[in-house]
Each structure stands twice: as structure tokens, then as C-alpha cells.
Amino acid sequence: MKIRKCLLLFFAIALLSGTASVGTASADSDDRYGNERNERYGIERNERYGVERDERSERRERYENNRGKGKQRFLSPVNNALYSEECSSCHFLYLPGLLPSGSWNKILDGSEDHFGEDLALEKETTEAIRKYLVGNAAETTRARRAVKIMKSLKGETPLRITKVRYIIREHHEIRSGVFKRESIGSFSNCGACHTTADKGIFEEHYIRIPRR
Numbered sequence: 079m080k081i082r083k084c085l086l087l088f089f090a091i092a093l094l095s096g097t098a099s100v101g102t103a104s105a106d107s108d109d110r111y112g113n114e115r116n117e118r119y120g121i122e123r124n125e126r127y128g129v130e131r132d133e134r135s136e137r138r139e140r141y142e143n144n145r146g147k148g149k150q151r152f153l154s155p156v157n158n159a160l161y162s163e164e165c166s167s168c169h170f171l172y173l174p175g176l177l178p179s180g181s182w183n184k185i186l187d188g189s190e191d192h193f194g195e196d197l198a199l200e201k202e203t204t205e206a207i208r209k210y211l212v213g214n215a216a217e218t219t220r221a222r223r224a225v226k227i228m229k230s231l232k233g234e235t236p237l238r239i240t241k242v243r244y245i246i247r248e249h250h251e252i253r254s255g256v257f258k259r260e261s262i263g264s265f266s267n268c269g270a271c272h273t274t275a276d277k278g279i280f281e282e283h284y285i286r287i288p289r290r
């Protein structure tokens with residue numbers, strides 16, 4: 079019995095010191111609401127920032143993807159070259175499942191004044207992009223996030239993902255100053271904090287808020 083207690087104590091100490099070292103290794107990012115502490119999110123390594131993703135995260139990603147088999151758990155990543163080419167030069171390449179087709183249609187119909195920019199798209203280009211976005215819009219998938227987005231919209235077709243009620247609700251605890259940080263810029267820059275956003279994965283485990 080005594081030996082078992084000793085072992086338990088040993089493990090407890092090992093665990094505690096493990097957590098502490100994770101905390102220091104990730105001192106360059108904040109916790110989920112932008113506070114200066116990051117133990118949970120610090121475990122994640124983001125390739126974009128030139129840091130190696132750790133093995134544990136990869137295993138977990140594989141596990142989560144497989145868990146969704148048959149039911150589609152995550153939003154589909156972008157798999158359309160024309161859309162990537164035309165719509166990723168100024169900002170994060172938004173996944174089609176983040177907005178309903180009504181929104182994508184509005185956005186494409188207004189491409190001459192796209193938030194102050196003239197996208198100067200050829201008609202055929204616009205129509206090809208439309209086909210892809212509308213064909214993969216939020217109402218076409220059973221992915222969990224898309225279903226929540228559709229539910230919260232109640233028929234609305236906002237021009238922005240950042241105007242979707244569900245998306246606003248999920249971020250209401252983040253201080254506005256956090257979005258203004260240099261490497262984030264704005265709420266619209268999903269990939270800055272959601273390190274797997276391009277893969278359609280917005281799960282908490284992969285969030286890492288840059289501190290600057």
C-alpha cells in the first residue's frame with residue numbers, strides 16, 4: 079500500500095512539472111480569451127508561424143477526423159483552385175460552409191464593390207466561383223458548424239461570417255483589443271487564431287491566440 083501511495087505522489091509531481099514546462103514553452107501566445115497565460119492552447123504548434131506541430135496534436139486530429147466518418151463532423155476544406163486563386167489574395171480563404179448560398183450570391187453579385195474593393199472578375203469566373211460556393215454552402219452540409227450557422231441565421235443572408243449570430247456568440251468573451259493585435263488584425267482573420275481553420279476544424283483544442 080505504501081509503495082502505491084509513493085508512486086501516486088511521484089506521478090502527481092511529474093504531471094505538475096510537465097504542465098509547468100508546457101506553460102513556459104508557449105509564452106508567446108495567450109489563453110482563449112487573450113489573457114497572458116497559455117497552457118491549454120500552447121500545446122498546439124502552428125505550422126504557419128514556423129513552429130512544428132507536435133505529435134500529440136496530429137494524433138488527435140486524425141482521431142477527430144475518423145470519429146466523424148459517415149456523418150461529416152468538420153467543414154470541408156476548400157478544394158477549388160479558381161476560388162483559391164481569386165479569393166485568397168486579400169484575406170483568409172473562407173470555407174464555403176461558413177455562409178448560406180444566399181450570402182455567397184450577394185457577395186458575388188456585389189463583386190464590383192466588395193467592401194470597398196472592385197474585384198474586377200470576368201463574368202465566367204464569377205459564375206464558376208458561384209457554382210462552387212453555392213454548391214458547398216452551409217445549407218448543403220451536415221457538418222456541425224454549418225448546421226449551427228444555419229440555425230442561428232433564421233433565414234438571414236449576411237455579407238459577413240462575422241455577422242452570423244452563432245459566430246458572434248462564440249467570440250463574445252474576446253476583448254476587442256485582441257483582434258487588433260498586429261498578427262491578427264481583425265475578427266475576420268479566422269486563421270490567425272484557429273490554427274486548423276483551413277482544414278475546416280474550429281475545435282477549441284486548435285485555438286492559439288498570438289500575443290502580438
Ligand code: HEC
Pocket residue numbers: 164165166167168169172185189192193195196197207237238239240241264265266
Ligand atoms: C482585393 C482584395 C480582396 C479580394 C481579392 C477578395 N476580398 Fe473578400 N474582402 C476584402 C475586404 C477588404 C474585406 C473586408 C475585410 C474587413 O473588413 O476586415 C473582405 C471581406 C470578405 C468577407 C467577409 C469576412 C467577414 O468579416 O466575415 C467575405 C465572406 C469575403 N470577403 C469573400 C470574398 C470572396 C468570395 C472573394 C473572391 C470572389 C473575395 N472575398 C476576394 C477584400 C478582398
Ligand code: HEC
Pocket residue numbers: 110111176223239240245248249252256257262264265266267268269270271272280281282285287
Ligand atoms: C482572436 C482569435 C480568433 C479569431 C480571429 C477568430 N476566432 Fe473563432 N474562436 C476563438 C476563441 C477564443 C473561441 C472560443 C473557444 C471556446 O470558448 O470554446 C472561438 C470559437 C469559435 C468557434 C466555435 C468553436 C467551438 O469549439 O465551439 C467557431 C466555429 C469559430 N470560432 C469560428 C471562427 C471563424 C469562422 C472566424 C473568422 C471569421 C474566427 N473564428 C475568428 C478565437 C478566434
